[in-house]
Amino acid sequence: MQRTQEMTSVQPDWENFYPRPVSDKVPFFNKDGRVYDCLFAQQFNRDLLTLLFRTADRLREVTQHKDGADYVSGLLSDKRAMLYFAQPSTRTFMSFLNACHVIGVKTSEIRDTSTSSEVKGETPEDTVRTFSSYVDMIIMRHPAPNFVEKTAWLMNRTGRPVPVVNGGSGKDQHPTQALLDVYTLYRSFNGDLDGRHVVMVGDLKRGRTVRSLSYLMKNYSGIRLSFVSPKEFRMEPDILEFLKRHGIPYEETEDFKGAMRTADAIYMTRIQDEHDKAGESKAVDYSPFYFKREHLKDIKENCIIMHPLPRRHEIDVAVDADPRAMYWRQERNGMWARAALIAYIFGVDGKIR
Amino acid sequence: MQRTQEMTSVQPDWENFYPRPVSDKVPFFNKDGRVYDCLFAQQFNRDLLTLLFRTADRLREVTQHKDGADYVSGLLSDKRAMLYFAQPSTRTFMSFLNACHVIGVKTSEIRDTSTSSEVKGETPEDTVRTFSSYVDMIIMRHPAPNFVEKTAWLMNRTGRPVPVVNGGSGKDQHPTQALLDVYTLYRSFNGDLDGRHVVMVGDLKRGRTVRSLSYLMKNYSGIRLSFVSPKEFRMEPDILEFLKRHGIPYEETEDFKGAMRTADAIYMTRIQDEHDKAGESKAVDYSPFYFKREHLKDIKENCIIMHPLPRRHEIDVAVDADPRAMYWRQERNGMWARAALIAYIFGVDGKIR
């Protein structure tokens, strides 16, 4: 209990803590100089990214043979994780779950919070603390933007903290998506991201993946960005400010065909109409921002096409068979990147590399 | 990617592929001379059945002791399966899940497709491909008759196919149910199915188990079949044609008491009123097709009573205690037969036998 009281005295109240800038908050979620709670894409610097990517690369190599797979899945056989998904997302859920399988972490699932004790008048904080009692890690997705962070903050005040991994909170943070996106660039370019031209396309205003990706580009040098979108869904000013501050050149354009010619990576996104206030998405002609089969001849031979998925019509299904279509492998990269992250948090990444 | 293109060029389009007779399609779902995707009962020939049954027999023997169980559950410790059940069936689900446990395959579950990304406008094909990214096998149940087959077909066109096992598709195919039914006959008769009199009873028109079972009887010689049903629910002509073509004698009758006297196996079924169009089941007196306690004295000493379950009133609960009541063991046989099938598909069945 001594520990609890110590932490309580060090950390400010939640109301004072939460509004601070992310950069101020990051140290509270580290432990012994390593990321402990993974909450923000901003927690990934270049060194950590490289470390995680090398771990992920090694994981997929080693697990190709049964001996290696058994070795890896024995590293964390004493650990239990809870996947608390208050917001449905089978895609992210499956990716994390199988990442746990790869490295041997046992899992329990909460995918429908309506069955939890919350119905009996318990506070969400108590509910989460309850479930944390039984496990060594919480992987959490929640619709409320602050809930995952608050859980981590709260856990750190208890006598028995467990690391919290953000599987998507509100519309702002989804750090492991950012991780897998950069990992896909890293793998496609054999680790050499510097000097690349990255083209982001679609609903840039409301897509959190393109925001995080833009942010993480500051870790690499000579990057050039093109933001291709209808004028209604342009990238938000805060990101543009950020890029200026870090000296990352960018252009905003509606000319997709022009931008794609020099692209090393084209990051497609779908229209995020679930965030519409009054059906505004319907008023926009999104078709100039589709990647069609005929575009394959217009892009560089080793340009990659990415998409966070799910897609609607942004990418023609006929494109899937092209070797440059990277989105399915991008999705699979998510499992490996997440496995690497979990291994890192539990401190066994060194045993994998 | 080379592989993808090769397969694409070899396989016809889905619209041309799907309507072909099953016998034409079977080779597309094989690999290296073995069943790769298990979709149709027609994929089981006598040799394969015997192989799977011997594997299943050996599995239950070996796992009786902890050393053997640990050996078996280590054989596929590097494999991950997804159970994608778009149609609720806890029975089949549990059977497959525990089969995976027996042979050490790690599992992830999709039991409610409403929580998947399908809601965001993704095609079902993309959804399935997404989930397949993380696993080495898909075990799938789906209400649409063609969906499981299409998934397998589609997977085989990608650069990363994984085997697909049909856990029930539409009202036609449920190959592992057929497998466990024949396995139950095999075990009950010590491997000697030839020359048996099999009596099928009930709603033969709409029950898919009796259809598959009839079909698989062609693998054994000297089989004699009796179809006992109300006239409204007689076996469909296509099966009767099939039997004639293969020289398997059958009779159609409403005289249950007469047929049961010489039976080696009585296969009871419930009325499938979920397929009613206008409550037609209510108009039928089904009670002459019940197996009652007093019938136990009328059947042969080593006749077995089977039922795919769930039952309603077709079999008196008082019959359960009789050694000839085989339906509970039949159910358990399902787990072993499925474990054997999965082991076979992953090529480790030889290490079990």
Next chain:
Amino acid sequence: MQRTQEMTSVQPDWENFYPRPVSDKVPFFNKDGRVYDCLFAQQFNRDLLTLLFRTADRLREVTQHKDGADYVSGLLSDKRAMLYFAQPSTRTFMSFLNACHVIGVKTSEIRDTSTSSEVKGETPEDTVRTFSSYVDMIIMRHPAPNFVEKTAWLMNRTGRPVPVVNGGSGKDQHPTQALLDVYTLYRSFNGDLDGRHVVMVGDLKRGRTVRSLSYLMKNYSGIRLSFVSPKEFRMEPDILEFLKRHGIPYEETEDFKGAMRTADAIYMTRIQDEHDKAGESKAVDYSPFYFKREHLKDIKENCIIMHPLPRRHEIDVAVDADPRAMYWRQERNGMWARAALIAYIFGVDGKIR
């Protein structure tokens, strides 16, 4: 099958069996002098409690290191349990699930009975028997008071019984909650429960935990009980009778502040308004039965504060940081106590201690 018939002839019909006093029924659920089906708190005598607590203590010790955790999780690697939770209770579910993870039992889950075959007209007895086919243990929670017991009774009549563990049945029995409550006392007092003053507070009329706890106090000597409740929710006469019969002194009072001064343990409960018939809970002022921050100075230095959780307002959140607040550890004790119980039922508890 011989075994089935033998058991059938020994056991009376359910209708005659069920109404008997628990003490009469207990032997039917034992095997070889040990508890086989764990259904009633009354099955725990002092010796068994001590055995389970020592096992639980050892489990948490051993699993602190990976070698120990791997040893323990290998003990039951050949066993499969089904968690059949017809009544939602994520808390108890998670506790049992992770208990299984600790000792290496593989699990399958039924958390929503609406997806089971019950919809096709199967009896609940058949449904349960079906699921039991695949597993070595059933852990069951059910809203009907007799369902779990009937399942155990029924399983014992089959040729393939599996042990049944009661995870909460109706409003009466929840033996593993009682187990963890006494375990919390045991740990907090270093195994010395004799002579303690235990104060139970709140809705004593309708809370099953305080009933079971009172009952189990007969296993210890010199216990003194205080029942602190609003007059509308006093402890039921049957428990008071039981205490008199066993010579356990108790007082009933509304004076919480008076009772807490000498308490060794304060067991808080919430108002059970889900059992209201006509909103009667609203008419009661429950606030005198809250444990507030300022009470911390009024209780003994080593008095512990317990709560079965979830809580509403009975305990001030500010109390959580006090070392005497035991409820979070109590919750975690549940996982260890349940793991010990399962290990005991499978007969490997000796290998842990």
